[in-house]
Amino acid sequence: MKLRKMTLNINGADRMFICDPEKDSLAAVIRRLGLTGTKVGCGTGVCGSCSMILNGKVIRSCTKKMKTVEEYSTILTIEGIGTPNHLHPLQVAFMNRGAVQCGFCSPGFIVSAYALLQENPDPTREEVRDWFQKNRNICRCTGYKQIVDAVMAAAKVMRGECDIEDIKVKLPENKEYYGLPLVRPAALAKVCGVCDYGDDIELKMPDGVLHVVMVQPKVAHHAKILKIHTEEAEKMPGVYKVITHKDVKGSNRLNFFQFSPRCLATEQTHILLAEEKIFNYGDIVALVAADTKDHAREAAAKVTIDFEPLPEYLNYLEAAMPDAMRIHDDHPNVWSEQPTVKGAGHDTPELFDKAPHVVEGSFYSTREPHMPIEGDTVQAYWGDDGFLTVHCKAMCIYANIGDIAEATGVPAEKVRVVQNPTGATFGWGIAGATYSLAAIACLACDDMPVAFSMTYSEFMAFSGKRAPSYTNARLACDNDGKIIATEWDCGLDHGAYNELGDDLTWRPARFMFFPYHVPNALGLTRVACSNHAYGTAYRGYGSPQAYTASESLMDMMAEKLGIDPFELRWRNIARPGDLNINSFPFVDYPMEKIMETMKPYYEKAVAKAKAEDTPQKRRGVGIAWGGYNVTEGTADQCTVAIELREDGKFVKYDTWQDQGQGGDVGSLQNTLEALKPLGVSIDDIVLIQNDSKHCPDSGSTASSRQHYMNGKTSKMAADMLINAMTKPDGTFRTYSEMVAEGIPTKYEAQYLNPSDPDLCDLDPNTGVGNPTPDYTYAMFLAEVEVNTTTGKTTVIGYTCVDDVGVIGNIDSVNGQAYGGLSHCIGFALSENYDDVKKHNNILGAGIPAIKDIPDDFNIVHVVTPRAKNPFGSSGASEAFQSAGHMAVINAINNACGVRIYELPASPDKVKAGLDAISKGEKIEPPKKYFLGSDFYEEMEYIKNNPV
Template sequence: MKLRKMTLNINGADRMFICDPEKDTLASVIRRLGLTGTKVGCGTGVCGSCTVMLNGKLVRSCTKKIGKIEEYSEVLTIEGIGAPRYLHPIQVAFMHAGAVQCGFCTPGFIVSTYALLRENPSPTREEVRDWFQKNRNICRCTGYKQIVDAVMNAAKVMRSDCALEDIMVKLPEDKEYYGKPLVRPAALAKVCGLADYGDDIELKMPENTLHAVLVQPKVAFHAKLKAIHKEEAEKMPGVYKVVTAADIKGPNRLGFMQFTPRTLASGQSHPILVEDKIFNYGDVVALVVADTKAHAQEAAKKVTIDWEQLPEYRTYLEAAMPDAQRIHEDHPNVWSEQPNVKGAGHDTPQLIDEAPYVVEGSFYSSREPHMPIEGDTVQAYWGDDGLLTVHCKAMQIYSNIGDIAEATGLPAEKIRVVENPTGATFGWGIAAATYAMAAIACLACDDMPVALSITYPEFMALSGKRAPAYTNGRLACDENGKIIGAEWDCGMDHGSYNELGDDLITRPAKFMFFPYNIPNCLGLTRVACTNHNYGTAYRGYGSPQAYTASEALMDMMAKKIGMDPFELRYKNIARPGDTNINQYPFREYPMEKMMDLMRPIYEEVKERAAKESTPEKKRGVGIAWGGYNVTEGIFDQCTVALELLPNGKFAKYDTWQDQGQGGDVGALVTTLEALKPLGVTPDDIVLIQNDSKYCPDSGATASSRQHYMNSKAVVMAADELMNAMRKPDGTYRTYEEMVAEGIPTKYETQYNNPEDMTLKYLDPNTGVGNPTPAFTYALHMAEVEVDTKTGKATCIGYWCVDDVGVIGNIAAVDGQAYGGLSHCIGFALTENYEDVKKHNNIAGAGIPTIKDIPDNFNLIHHCTPRNTNPFGSSGASEAFQSAGHMAVINAIDNACGVRIYELPAYPEKIKEGLDKLARGEEILPPKKYFLGSDFYEEMEYIKNNPMTDLFEDMFPEDKKESYQPITDIPD
């Protein structure tokens, strides 16, 4: 290796360094110099997180070879723009406009904005969007609108059109903080590039840290592993150990929980490292651990395997065939199911057959990849407290501890999990395979500290995805357009492993045709294992698959009747007295008022689209209803602690894991509201979060639950603390007075959902149940333009009326809305992980750029206070990523008459439909999918073979009352 001494002028100062001119990039050099504000996401120059200025021009530093840069060139990074005590207006604008969520892409956007405003001090919004499109700045969290808002605000300040204070959030003088757009506590570090994400932490670990990388053979989706050849790798420079399954003392499995009695899987099917079979393309057979990441990566190339091809079933339809071999020996490929029976129940098909209007179709929702800009990186070491400590992107810290314990064989009390500043996961962070890998490497390497690094293509191959779904459905209406009944058969492809699969199928069983009044239904949702990527949590978990079918059928019915799609929905939304498909009342009924809010907008946009539509560029408008549950229902708990500190401030302890959604500001506003009698301000609250050594278990950042559950728990803790502080005269004791009187200053409380209300798990025979204390609602509308020459569809306008209860922080909810809806647009049009080679990066997998998302992006918040929550709040995030994709799909059909039955709506699919219409041919849905057995025979089998006894074994004695199958259904 031949090295070079170089000097670059970085942020105004000459910096000398030694580099490898052939291998080092500008990003690797400046990060090695400690300037870790420059983030490396994709590693291929696509995402823009590594953006810096080189000699006055923007460059993507992760692909710029250092050997091709002239010495003494000038480099500007995020650290050279502003620091915490000397913020640049751009940084202030990003903080106060809500443009910072996970924050991983933020430094790149700020550097890019700096360059833009130097070149063009007065850009229009469209010029800002063009700039980010040209310079490839990608954000997966925000939906871009708040970023453009921030740029426009910063430009005004820099032109002296307004003062800096004019673009900043003002704290209310009356101390009524709830609902206000308080700046996120973590935003300051993120806009300055000082938030240390996983790769930054790895770079700054002690010099004796070992580095682990994956060995992913990527030879087959299903194969028998006959031998691992690691001898050559072990001889490579710096290699400490090649870790295989044989080196793991524990079970080499994650934990497994059964969610429904109709589950045929008896345990966890997910090996952390391959033992004797490869189950999918991204499976890991070994970890190479070396003194440097580069040495580990080179050695990993030397590990080879002997393998024997086994039958591959890459889709549900293949795995469900009667002659398909079992993928896992302990259970069949179709391994769990959840029925829905309501009203006429098993006689519903006959009602449908005899109805005046019937539509039917088969629909497919794709394997959507999460595509955070930050991939995955994990650190593990033994702490001086005697705990094996794992730093990761955890989104359910205590469950992740259980998974690591299960995999390694260590007792859970010996494991500590810390959530790093997280560049988003959108759900896949709930799975702990890589967290366990780092722990395994540490234990296998004589307890040496280990940093596990994963390239973005490896991450894409390894990580779970949204489970694809195949659905056959029918819908019937009477002469007036009122729904008579519905039936569906939904098969969900859960990929190679089964964790959460039988929980996933309860979501379509709640949200098929939500929130309409369906008086009669017969439905079945099934899950199967295949040899593709395993299904895991993703925002909206399980509901987009349901809406893909039900919202298409609603539009198809409107067309068949000759009724406006909006009017059909208005006629059939649930109203007080109507029940959901689980035969319980909707807990709220805001639907009619929400549609009343949307109606004038719909009429205006529909009229404008019709006027502006041309034969070359056809425009249309689509509507879709969506929504989601709040909390994990009968299983859910939340524990928090509040402590009065010696300086008079209050510490809030929780595991409100911040995945970018704002766990920090959520904890802040709920604590301020709970302690409002004390007159506290944001400066009085100290947040101690997401470290299991100090923080109690607040549950997962999932199921739109944290704000709702934390509100409950923090009020309980605040009441206990304030009662202890309160003197007989009504004033409050100081910390010193509390200590002097021997009164505790810290109070930990736990809220459990069933304590306040009767929740009922879904009956395994009928789907009857009441498993959630609240719902969220979202009415989506999209305006789409279709290029008839190419078939490309572009969403040019979007509107969403939501009801998430009383909003705790408006900027955070807006951010979740814009972000979730942008994922919906991508899900409809471009996003897919099917081809493991083509889709192995964010560009190939179809991540939306800023010009793919409309700037005409509109949110209308309708508020129905929730009477089950002390602040009237509900959840927020997942309603926004439930059904929005179908508003886009329905708009395509409205624009050009092409109904897309199988996502995504690639241009070639739309063009094929347009060509068929031009030839006078009809666009027909796919033939009914075969989902494992005849639907009617399977429903009859379930009817004649009810399951109840397994509930006795599944649930703890003191909770059985809440979990019993339901026999009495309320009026």
């Protein structure tokens, strides 16, 4: 190794350092100098999180080798733009315009925007978008609109057209904070680049920490392991240990939960370090621990395996065939199912025979990758408090403790989980696999502290994905377009492992044809394992698969009847007295109000599409209904604590895990509202969150549950504290007075969903049930342009009208809306993780850039206060990623007559449809999926064999 001494002018000061010019990237050097505001996400120059300004030009520093950097060059990083005590207008604007969610990409965006405003101090919104597109700044959280809002606001300040105070959120004197766009407590650190994410924490750990990397052979999707060769790796410099399954003291598996009585799985199939078989391409056969990450990676490359190939079943349809071998010994490949029987139920075939109008088809939704800009980095060590401590991207801290305990054999009461500042997960963070692997490595290395990390391509291969769906479905309507009956057979490809798979079957069983009045239904949702990436939680969990079929059929029926698709939906939305698909009330019925609000937007979009349609650029409008449940169901609980401190401040303890959605500001606003009788202000609240040593179990950040559940529980804890503080004369005791009187100053409360008498699980034989206390509702409208030469679809406008109850923080809700809808657009047009080599990074997997998302982006909130929440709030996240993709798919058909039955609607698929139409070919809906047994025979079997 030959090193070079260099000097660069960094943020105005000359800095001398030593580097390896051949190996070191500029990002690596800058981060080694302590300037960790420069984040490295993809590591391949396609995400822009590492943006810095080199000699006046924005560059992506993770791929800029030091040998190409001239001596005495000038560098500007986020730390040179503004500090917490001296903020730049861009940083203020990002904080106050909702442009910071997970915040991992924020420094890169701010640096890039700084360069833009130096070059063009008065840009248009489209010029801002063009700049971020050119410089490849990618955000997965925000949907980009609020970022552009922030740049435009900062530009006004920099031009002297307004004062910096004018772009800040104004706080009311009356302390009515609920609903306001309060700035997130974590936003300041994020916009200044001083928020330490997983890689930053690893870089700043003490000497002696072992660096751990994975060994993924990536030689097969399914194989018998004959031998793992570690001998050469063990001889490599700096290697402490090569860890295999033989070194694991625990079960080497995560916890197994059976959710459904119709689950045939009897044990956890997610083996962490492969034992006898490879089950999918991303499986890990070993971990290498070494003194440096480079040494660990060099050694990992020396680990090889001898293997015997086994049949590979890369999707549901292959795994469900009668002659397919069992992937897992303990259960068949199709291993759980949930029926839905309503009204005529098993007699619905007779209704279809008599119905005047029937549409049917087969529909596929993709294996969607989550694609956060930050991958996954985990630290594990024994703390001086005696706990095995794991720092990670947890979104379900107490469940993850159970996973780690099960995998390692360490008692759960000796495990501590701390959520690191998290660059988003969108659901995959609920799985405890990497957290458990880090703990396994720590124990296997003689209790040495470890930092476990992976490249982005390793992360893509290892992490779970949205389960693909294969659905055969049909819909019957009368001459007026009113729904008579529906049937569906939905197969979910849950990949290599079974965790949460039987729970997933409940979602299509609940959201097929939501929120319409369907008097008669016969449906079956099945789940199967395959040899592809395992299915895991993803925003909207299970509902996009349902809406892919049902919202296609609604449009197909409208087309068959010659009825406007908006009108058909208006005739069929549920109204008070109508029951949902599971034979219970919808709780609230805001559907008419939502459609009345949407109607002028729809009419305007239709008129615009007609006026601007050309043979080369076809314009179309599509709509879709969506929505989602709130809370995890009948077993859900939330626990929080509120404490009066000696200095008069109130400390809130909870595990509202912030994945970027705003768990900090959500907890803050719930606490402010709960303590409002005391006249508290923002500065009176201290948040202690997401550390199991100090915080009670508030449940997972999933199922749109946290705001609803945390609000209920915060009110309970606050009332307990307020009652304790209240004197007989109605005034309030101080901390010292409470201590003097022997009155506790800290109160913990728990709310239990089982205490709600209205709730019940889905019946495993009929699907009748009411598992959750609330819903969110959303209607989507997409405006698209289809290039008939290439088949490329561009979304040029988007509107969403929702009802999520009373809004706690308007910027946070809007951020979830814009972000979720940007995922929907990607899901519809480009996102896929099918080809494990092509789709191994965010670019190859189809992440939308800023010009793929429209700036004509409208979010309209209808507010129906929820009776079961003390603040009238519901959930906010997952409705926005439920059916939004189908508005795009329906708009494509409206534009050019091509209906896409299998996502994504890539240009080649659209072009093939256009070519077929030009030849006069009639395109019939496909009817082709075999899901493991005949639908009617399976439903008859379930009927005759109840559980």
